[in-house]
Structure formats: C-alpha cells, structure tokens
C-alpha cells in the first residue's frame with residue numbers, strides 16, 4: 001500500500017494555507033529520537049521545509065512479536081521482521097528531524113495464511 005495520495009492532499013492543504021505548519025509538523029519527541037538513531041536517509045528533501053533531514057523508519061506489528069510489537073526499527077530490519085511474522089505489518093514512516101513533519105509513507109502486510 002502506498003500513502004502518497006493522502007500525503008499529497010495534506011501537503012496541498014498546507015500550501016493553500018488550510019493547515020498550519022504546526023498542525024502537520026507534529027512529530028512526537030520519541031519519534032524524532034527514533035528517527036535520529038534508526039532513520040535511514042531519504043533520497044529526497046523534506047516536502048515541508050525543503051531540508052535534507054528527512055529520515056525513514058519502520059514500525060512493526062505482529063501478534064508473535066511480544067515486547068518488540070510496535071517498536072521502531074531500521075527500515076530493512078523492520079521489513080524482514082514483519083515478513084517472517086504471521087499477520088505481520090510494517091509501516092514505513094517519513095520523519096523530518098528539522099521541522100518535525102511526519103507521515104506514513106508505505107505499509108507492508110505479510111501474508112496471513
């Protein structure tokens with residue numbers, strides 16, 4: 001699944017002045033910290049501030065993960081982990097450590113069977 005359309009709509013509203021930067025750049029401090037430690041550099045600038053502090057990181061959810069459920073991982077690691085889990089899901093989030101913009105970039109769902 002790709003969340004580009006939802007993201008574009010949000011950014012369009014921001015550019016039209018319907019949403020303030022505070023409303024869309026609301027990353028939790030915990031998310032910013034995770035992005036700094038685990039985040040992979042995105043190959044594109046931040047869509048809000050234009051800086052190159054955009055990072056990608058993964059959140060993994062699966063019943064079998066126990067204490068690792070909902071934890072942040074490096075993208076590569078998160079994808080591998082989710083793929084090994086029955087019903088696992090990996091959400092890739094883009095986070096700007098400069099302006100705090102954050103949005104779901106992609107979701108990968110493992111086979112349920």
Ligand SMILES: [Zn+2]
Nearest residue numbers: 046049096099
């Ligand atoms: Zn930014």
